[in-house]
Amino acid sequence: xxxxxxxxxxxxxxxxxxxxxxxxxxxxxxxxxxxxxxxxxxxxxxxxxxxxxxxxxxxxxxxxxxxxxxxxxxxxxxxxxxxxxxxxxxxxxxxxxxxxxxxxxxxxxxxxxxxxxxxxxxxxxxxxxxxxxxxxxxxxxxxxxxxxxxxxxxxxxxxxxxxxxxxxxxxxxxxxxxxxxxxxxxxxxxxxxxxxxxxxxxxxxxxxxxxxxxxxxxxxxxxxxxxxxxxxxxxxxxxxxxxxxxxxxxxxxxxxxxxxxxxxxxxxxxxxxxxxxxxxxxxxxxxxxxxxxxxxxxxxxxxxxxxxxxxxxx
Amino acid sequence: xxxxxxxxxxxxxxxxxxxxxxxxxxxxxxxxxxxxxxxxxxxxxxxxxxxxxxxxxxxxxxxxxxxxxxxxxxxxxxxxxxxxxxxxxxxxxxxxxxxxxxxxxxxxxxxxxxxxxxxxxxxxxxxxxxxxxxxxxxxxxxxxxxxxxxxxxxxxxxxxxxxxxxxxxxxxxxxxxxxxxxxxxxxxxxxxxxxxxxxxxxxxxxxxxxxxxxxxxxxxxxxxxxxxxxxxxxxxxxxxxxxxxxxxxxxxxxxxxxxxxxxxxxxxxxxxxxxxxxxxxxxxxxxxxxxxxxxxxxxxxxxxxxxxxxxxxx
Numbered sequence: 001x002x003x004x005x006x007x008x009x010x011x012x013x014x015x016x017x018x019x020x021x022x023x024x025x026x027x028x029x030x031x032x033x034x035x036x037x038x039x040x041x042x043x044x045x046x047x048x049x050x051x052x053x054x055x056x057x058x059x060x061x062x063x064x065x066x067x068x069x070x071x072x073x074x075x076x077x078x079x080x081x082x083x084x085x086x087x088x089x090x091x092x093x094x095x096x097x098x099x100x101x102x103x104x105x106x107x108x109x110x111x112x113x114x115x116x117x118x119x120x121x122x123x124x125x126x127x128x129x130x131x132x133x134x135x136x137x138x139x140x141x142x143x144x145x146x147x148x149x150x151x152x153x154x155x156x157x158x159x160x161x162x163x164x165x166x167x168x169x170x171x172x173x174x175x176x177x178x179x180x181x182x183x184x185x186x187x188x189x190x191x192x193x194x195x196x197x198x199x200x201x202x203x204x205x206x207x208x209x210x211x212x213x214x215x216x217x218x219x220x221x222x223x224x225x226x227x228x229x230x231x232x233x234x235x236x237x238x239x240x241x242x243x244x245x246x247x248x249x250x251x252x253x254x255x256x257x258x259x260x261x262x263x264x265x266x267x268x269x270x271x272x273x274x275x276x277x278x279x280x281x282x283x284x285x286x287x288x289x290x291x292x293x294x295x296x297x298x299x300x301x302x303x304x305x306x307x308x309x310x311x312x313x314x
Numbered sequence: 315x316x317x318x319x320x321x322x323x324x325x326x327x328x329x330x331x332x333x334x335x336x337x338x339x340x341x342x343x344x345x346x347x348x349x350x351x352x353x354x355x356x357x358x359x360x361x362x363x364x365x366x367x368x369x370x371x372x373x374x375x376x377x378x379x380x381x382x383x384x385x386x387x388x389x390x391x392x393x394x395x396x397x398x399x400x401x402x403x404x405x406x407x408x409x410x411x412x413x414x415x416x417x418x419x420x421x422x423x424x425x426x427x428x429x430x431x432x433x434x435x436x437x438x439x440x441x442x443x444x445x446x447x448x449x450x451x452x453x454x455x456x457x458x459x460x461x462x463x464x465x466x467x468x469x470x471x472x473x474x475x476x477x478x479x480x481x482x483x484x485x486x487x488x489x490x491x492x493x494x495x496x497x498x499x500x501x502x503x504x505x506x507x508x509x510x511x512x513x514x515x516x517x518x519x520x521x522x523x524x525x526x527x528x529x530x531x532x533x534x535x536x537x538x539x540x541x542x543x544x545x546x547x548x549x550x551x552x553x554x555x556x557x558x559x560x561x562x563x564x565x566x567x568x569x570x571x572x573x574x575x576x577x578x579x580x581x582x583x584x585x586x587x588x589x590x591x592x593x594x595x596x597x598x599x600x601x602x603x604x605x606x607x608x609x610x611x612x613x614x615x616x617x618x619x620x621x622x623x624x625x626x627x628x
Binding site (some may be wrong): 075077129 | 386388389391392394395396397398399400401443467468469470471472473474475476478479488489490491492493494495498499501503505506507508509510515516517518519520521524528532533535536538541542607611614
C-alpha cells in the first residue's frame with residue numbers, strides 16, 4: 001500500500017507543484033460547497049468509481065486502493081480538456097498515453113511522473129491491445145496512481161471496455177473521465193451543428209478501418225440515412241470506400257462532406273467536397289488524422305464559393 | 315463599440331475577480347508558449363471563429379466585434395466543463411442559458427453579468443426557438459460579450475445551427491466551445507464503453523420526441539443495428555415507443571438497456587433493463603432528464619445480479 005507521501009509529486013518546484021497552487025485556488029472557488037453541505041467536493045467524488053461495488057468502497061477515506069483513471073484528452077487543444085481531466089493528469093504518477101494525445105497536453109504531466117507512450121506512431125513503440133492491458137495492470141499493481149490518457153473520449157473507439165475488464169478482473173479500481181470526442185470538437189471548430197430540425201435528427205459515429213474486430217464491412221444501408229449526420233473517425237484512407245458504400249446504398253452523391261485534418265490543433269485544415277468528389281477526385285490531401293463529417297446538415301457551414309463550385313461540377 | 319473597461323467584471327471582489335486570479339495563474343502555467351513562439355495563447359485564439367470570413371478578422375487586436383459564444387455546459391457536473399468553457403463563462407457580460415444547465419455551473423457566471431433563462435422548466439419562461447434567436451440578437455447588438463450556454467454539446471440536439479445562422483445573417487460573429495455530450499458523460503459515469511471490438515462498431519445519438527421538426531417517426535429499421543450502440547436523448551417518456559420500434563425492426567428483445575436519470579449530477583440514478591422490459595414493465599421510474607443507452611455493448615457494465623434477474627425473466 002503506498003504511503004500518503006507517494007501521492008505527491010516528488011520533483012520540487014516542478015510544473016506539478018506550480019500548477020497545484022493554481023488548481024487548489026481554482027477548486028476552492030469553483031466548487032465551494034453551499035452553506036450546510038458536506039464540504040468542498042473532492043476530486044474522488046467527481047471522478048466516479050465504475051460500477052456499484054467500486055462505488056460502495058471508493059468514497060471511504062483512508063482506504064487506499066490501486067486506481068487507474070481513464071482520461072479523455074479531448075480533440076487536441078489543451079483548452080478543451082475538462083477541469084477533471086486536468087486534475088487527474090496532475091495527480092498522476094504514471095501516464096500511459098496514445099500517439100493521438102498532443103504535446104500541449106503531455107506538458108501537463110508532472111515532471112516527476114513516468115510517461116509511457118503506447119501509441120503506434122511518432123516514435124512510440126507499437127503495442128497490441130493485449131500488451132497495453134498487461135502493461136496497465138503491471139503499473140497498477142505497483143500501487144502508484146495511474147492515468148490512461150486517450151485522445152477524444154475514452155468510450156468512443158478507445159478500446160476502453162477491454163482495458164476496464166482486464167483491470168477489474170484483477171482487482172483494480174477503474175474510474176473514467178469523459179472527454180470532448182473528436183467529431184464534436186471538429187463541429188465546433190467549423191461552426192456547424194451536426195443535428196438540425198427538419199434536416200438531421202440523428203448523429204452516427206463510425207470508423208471505416210477494419211481494426212474494430214471481426215464485423216466485416218460496415219452496414220452501408222443502415223448508415224446511408226438522408227436524415228442523419230455521419231462522423232467517420234480516422235476516415236482519410238477509407239474516404240473513397242465510405243463514399244462508394246454510402247452512394248451504393250442510396251445516399252445522394254451530392255451530399256456535402258467536410259474533411260477535417262488535425263481537428264482542434266494549430267495545423268487544422270478543412271477540405272469541402274461531396275460524396276461524388278470523394279469517389280472521383282482521388283485521395284484526400286494531407287496525412288494527419290482526418291474526420292469526415294457527412295450529411296445534409298453540413299450544408300449550413302459550407303462557404304458560398306465552395307457551394308458554387310460543387311454545384312457547377314455536379 | 316464597447317470600451318475595454320466594459321469587458322471587465324464591474325463587481326469588486328466578485329466571484330469573477332476571485333476566479334480570475336486563479337485562472338490567470340492556471341493559464342500562465344498551462345499554456346506557456348514554447349521559447350520563440352508568439353507568446354501565451356489567448357482565449358480568442360482557442361475559441362475559434364466560425365467560418366473563414368470570421369477567422370480572417372477575429373484575431374486582429376483592437377478590432378472589437380459583437381461576439382456571441384455558444385458554450386457547451388457538459389453533462390451536468392461542473393468539473394466536466396472544459397477549461398475553455400470556464401473561461402468563456404467567466405468573461406461573459408450576459409449569459410442566456412437552458413434549464414438543463416445545472417446550478418453549480420451557473421454559479422460560475424460573474425456576479426455583475428446578466429442572466430437570462432430561456433429554458434422551458436424550473437421557473438423559466440417558455441421561449442420558442444424563434445424568440446430565443448431574437449433575444450440573442452438583441453443582446454448581441456448591445457455590444458456586450460454574450461455567452462449562450464447549452465447543456466451537453468451545442469452541436470448535438472442544441473438548435474445551435476439555427477442560432478448561428480440567425481446571428482451571422484445579422485453580422486454578429488459566433489464562436490463555439492464544444493462540450494462533453496450527455497451520452498458520453500453517462501457512459502463514463504457507468505464505466506461502460508459504447509463501442510467494442512467485435513460487438514459494437516458504431517454509436518448513434520437520436521432523440522425520440524417529435525420536436526426535431528417535421529421528419530415523422532424515427533427510421534427504426536436503420537436504428538435497429540445489432541452491431542451498434544444507440545443513445546436516446548430525453549428518452550424517458552418515449553422509452554416504450556423506442557423499444558417497440560426497435561424490436562419491431564428486428565432488434566432482439568433481450569438487448570440490454572441502461573436508463574440513466576440526471577446523469578453526471580449528484581442525484582444520478584441508473585436503471586437496468588432490456589428492450590422487452592421497456593415494453594412490458596410500464597413507465598421508467600423518475601422524472602428527470604433520462605438517457606437510454608441501448609445495445610449489446612452495454613452487457614459489459616451490467617452487474618451480475620441484474621443479468622441473472624433479466625435472464626430469469628426472459
